[in-house]
Amino acid sequence: MPQIDASGIKLEYEASGDPSAPPVLLIMGLGAQLTRWPEPFHRALVDAGFHVIRFDNRDIGLSTWLDHLGTPALGPAVLRAAVGLPVHAPYRLPDLAADAVGLLDALGIARAHVIGVSMGGMIGQILAAQHGSRVRTLVSIMSSSGDRRLPQADWRLRMALVRRPRQRGDREALIDQLTALLKRISSPGYPPDDKLLREQVARDMARSYHPAGVGRQLLAILASGSRGPVLGQITAPTLILHGDRDPLVPPAAAPDLHRRIRGSRIEIFPGMGHDLPGALIPAITRHIIDHLQRADTPVSGSAVS
Template sequence: MAMRTIKTPQGITLNYQDEGDKKSPVIILIMGLGAQMTVWPDSLYYGLVKKGFRVIRFDNRDTGLSTHLEHHTNPSLFKSWLSKRLPIRAKTPYLLDDMADDVLALMAALKIKKAHFVGASMGGMIAQLIAAQHKKKVLSLTTIMSSSSLPRLSAKSIGVFIKLAKLQPKNTSHDEAINYNIKLNQLIGSPAYPQTEGALRLHATQIVKRSYNPNGYKRQLVAMAASKNRQHLIRKIKTPTLVIHGCDDVVIPVSAGKKTAALIKKAKLRVVPGMGHNFAPELMPLMTKWIVKHVKKAQRKHLNKKRKKQQQQKTTLV
């Protein structure tokens, strides 16, 4: 697995993996809250590469092997939650917009003009921001288990976030972190596709060994909580959009996925029975198939548009 790094104009180092033919259409995968790029299942990642795409996954700032912004003090979630409701401002280290700028910096460094975006959970929120504000760079958008607004999450979802915060290990030993990761995945996983404790332990061990940054998770959560409601922006998205959501998602309810699909013109919605807030291995062949079909269709649309434009230019020249 060849890992590389780039440095953004803001001085953030981003660690990324870039596979597939460099001349092929590009798919950029954006991961969710506190999750490293290796949470994208290899079966999905390499599945997309095998289908003829150049696929890039990367660690967001404050996760994995990208820059950890430890010089920021540990943010108070409660303060930032309050600041949404009262006229007090919590100090926010960064917003989702800054994380979106990281993705644009990665594209610029790799000389990628346009790409297909696939975002999971918070990664879907970042992808939505790019699709709404940098239309020319986005050929298609796929959001998985994501939402167009955080504040309207149900009490049940907020309860899950609080439970997760309470489960956070008190000391920073790797064993505690591994056990936390197992509990987390048991809490948010897909009820119809439960994973064995052994499989969860293996996954958790690999993740914690690669990188462990609990404060980064908190800073990203604050970025999410402090970012503006995106609903007005999302209506501006014109790019072909696919929304995939699990029926049994306890973190971001399926209603949030339905709402996103309703806000985006001609968006396609795929609701998956028995799927929670994770990538169940059994669902990866189906998810890969859906993404490939969606991306190929958008790519054809883009090429046809390009061809028409070239023909028009020729006619004008004649």
């Protein structure tokens, strides 16, 4: 896969579909590589006539690793964020949004439809709010405004996210541990196949495994705080998708975003957790493709900060 240089950060990316077609930028979530986008999801967008770009965020996958910035102490940072104390991080979410702008610049793309999952949705919100001229539409999937007053994930799940591998030298044990975590946040209504999920984790690890980068990305989320004050600046047509059984970003985050982003639309999927289950991909992509194709439809509404 090719790489581009975005202000000193090398970003690994993949482009599919007709380069002259409307561009779609896919932004993955915390610790997730570009390969985490389900192929049926990716293929549906290409088949609908879009030029689809997906990439590894900084500090993950085959993009630049920033190990010179140090290995973060995540437990104390999670506790500080929970009680509203400032969290220090070597970079923040606006820096990851700037990386995405750099990728668009390098590819000669003036405006793109932006689809973000989880942390990727947060990055997409910042893009739409602070780089609005670059965003044709926004789709925010299982994401949040970052408002600390919203319901939060269970403490045990939050600490599982920051727990270091029990057996660093045992690859099979590590695959088991990561598979168990993904299963824990998956969709109760559409439980994953254990064997396929484990194979996905093994493929991801074979491509790249960088836990320190995941930690720095988590610090970026914690240090960036609430996007509430800027979400009212978003003018791009916005679609909010969420599952009603999401244990990591509880479903109350979706109506909160809907309330804050002017003219946004919202769809809640029963039984969906914090993943993109195969059985729901046809419905999810149908909503997304309709949203992208309706981009010129006037929208109205109100926003709060």
